[in-house]
Amino acid sequence: MGRILWHFMEYHSVQALTVATISTRRPQRKNTRTHMDRLYADNAATSFPKPPEVARAMQDYAEQLGASAGRGAYREALETGEILAETRRRLARLIHAAAPEQVVFTFNCSGALNLAIKGLLNPGDHVVATRMEHNSVLRPLHALADAGIITVDYVSADPATGLVDPAGVLAAVTPRTRLVCVVHASNVTGALNDLGAIGPILNKKGVVFLVDAAQTAGHVPIDVQRDGIDLLAMPGHKGLLGPLGTGALYMRPGLEQQIRPILEGGTGSVSELPRQPDHLPDKYEAGSHNAIGLAGLGAALAWIEARTVAALHKHGAALSAQFLEQIDDVKGLSLLGPRDPARRVPVFSIRVEGMDPAEVAAVLEAEFGILARSGLHCAPFAHETIGTHRDGGTTRLSLGPFNTPADVDRIAAALREIAAAIAPV
Ligand SMILES: Cc1ncc(COP(=O)(O)O)c(C=O)c1O
CATH class of the missing domain: 3.90.1150.10 (Aspartate Aminotransferase, domain 1)
Structure with missing residues (x-):
């Protein structure tokens, strides 16, 4: 006592x-x-510490390059472009994406989820989501539902664990269902869901499968092709060990035909066009990149790959x-x-x-x-x-x-x- x-x-x-x-x-x-030594135990919010290589890569960029990728033909801009391309390749490899272009950079996982949800859904679409989803899924869905654009059914999870029953998710799918959203691991209970029991079946039905990998990317092996994942949202700053301000959305090849950008603007490519280019990844990457952050993320991915x-x-x-x-x-x-x-x-x-x-x-x-x-x-x-x-x-x-x-x-x-x-x- x-x-x-x-x-x-x-x-x-x-x-x-x-x-x-x-x-x-x-x-x-x-x-x-x-x-007392401080013991950081909030890695689900953002990871800390990062591998020392991350800060070094960011410092190298800041001191030696400092340019914006795709915005000039001088060496520094080209080298910055190469850093981004390498980060994209590493991320694609990590999740077994078919090609690096299928990975679109965002500024966090919420940006990736918003792009997936708002870019894909059309009036009249039905969505199935689990009750274990984060507000970064719930709020875009509620915004669309409140505007009368979509309808959503939420599938419950096991109260003791937070685990989602794949059969329950599949049973909620109707002929009008366009999208199913499942969190890979709950940020509340840590429950790790079985994606392989859901994705391939949705693929056969032609329903798009969106996975929120906020708590698993970098922590748990992910194979988007094996598990039939059409859209995978990832923060760069949690398990991927990059800095805040980084994230990505993976899109299955061909889905870019169906997903509208939610942001239009300069891409440093086809500047003669006053309309957004429709090739990947530029279609979804308007505005200057977070080059310093992506340099850090690239170094983090190299660290993860080595281990x-x-x-x-x-x-x-x-x-x-x-x-x-x-x-x-x-x-x-x-x-x-x-x-x-x-x-x-x-x-x-x-x-x-x-x-x-x-x-x-x-x-x-x-x-x-x-x-x-x-x-x-x-x-x-x-x-x-x-x-x-x-x-x-x-x-x-x-x-x-x-x-x-x-x-x-x-x-x-x-x-x-x-x-x-x-x-x-
Ligand atoms: C399950 C889940 N989804 C989405 C997010 C949002 O991530 P971000 O802060 O990178 O937008 C988080 C963040 O905690 C999360 O835990």
């Missing part, structure tokens, strides 16, 4: 409410921890197995998500009985130097599904390739200590 050394006076104002809430339940004690996604996935699964085992017997602590490390990525939503998820995150930071995120994680239907919507969501800890078994020990020990301190005596 009382093993947590509450020392709330040092909190900043944003945490004051939380702190006050807890401090009424426990006596204030002095924090004797003098120094292989399969090995990184194995590392993540080992951390998951360790975490699940270590928190299994902690009284008052519940994990929302699959218990099988093979059915998840290392994104863990937890709740501590008697504490608000924001309080848990605040204590993790202040007392243990562990950086977690609390709340609904931009996925309101997912929290409705697992029953945490009305109680402030969950506290989420998400790991990346640089996390170690020692990090997992530290997180599990911290959670154990918090749960014990709040438990009724």
Whole structure:
């Protein structure tokens, strides 16, 4: 009892409410921890740290090139163009795309999802989406549905894990269904969905299959051709280990005939045309590129390629197995998500009985130097599904390739200590 050394006076104002809430339940004690290494456990938001090569590539670009790709015939512009082309080739290889041009750069995963959804759908179309989708899918769908353009059916998931039943998704498809959206891994529960049980069947029906790979690109091997994925949305800044401001949409060859750009503008190509070019990738890449970001992403992809996604996935699964085992017997602590490390990525939503998820995150930071995120994680239907919507969501800890078994020990020990301190005596 009382093993947590509450020392709330040092909190900043944003945490004051939380702190006050807890401090009424426990006596204030002095924090004797003098120094704590910060342990970043919010890789589901954006990965940190990045491989050192990423910052080096960005610095090299900034100091030696600084040009805009496709906007000049001088050496610096051409070299910048080559950096972008190499990044595109690496990304295409990573997901087994037929050709690099099938990969369109965006500024994040939301940009890729908006392009896929708003570019593809036409009045009268029906869409099937899961209730585990992120707001970056839900909001574009609701915008189109609210405007009377499309109709959407949301398929529920297993309340205990957040896993989506492929048969349920397929059963919701109607003759009017144009698009099916499935999140590869939930950013709330970590549940890893079986794309191969959905994609090839949708391909036969002629229904477009959009996968949100925000939590899997770079973490889990992806083969768009094997799994019948027509559209794959990826952030460059999470598992792909690039900087913020990068992302991409993969399009199955031929789909560019059916997808309108949602942004028109200069491409540095066929400038005599006052209309958007219809060749890939220029059709969807209006305006100057985030060259410095894409230089960083290219270096990150080289780092991933050298290690292989399969090995990184194995590392993540080992951390998951360790975490699940270590928190299994902690009284008052519940994990929302699959218990099988093979059915998840290392994104863990937890709740501590008697504490608000924001309080848990605040204590993790202040007392243990562990950086977690609390709340609904931009996925309101997912929290409705697992029953945490009305109680402030969950506290989420998400790991990346640089996390170690020692990090997992530290997180599990911290959670154990918090749960014990709040438990009724
Ligand atoms: C499942 C999922 N989809 C989409 C997104 C949006 O990604 P971005 O922030 O790159 O737009 C996120 C971000 O957390 C996510 O977790």
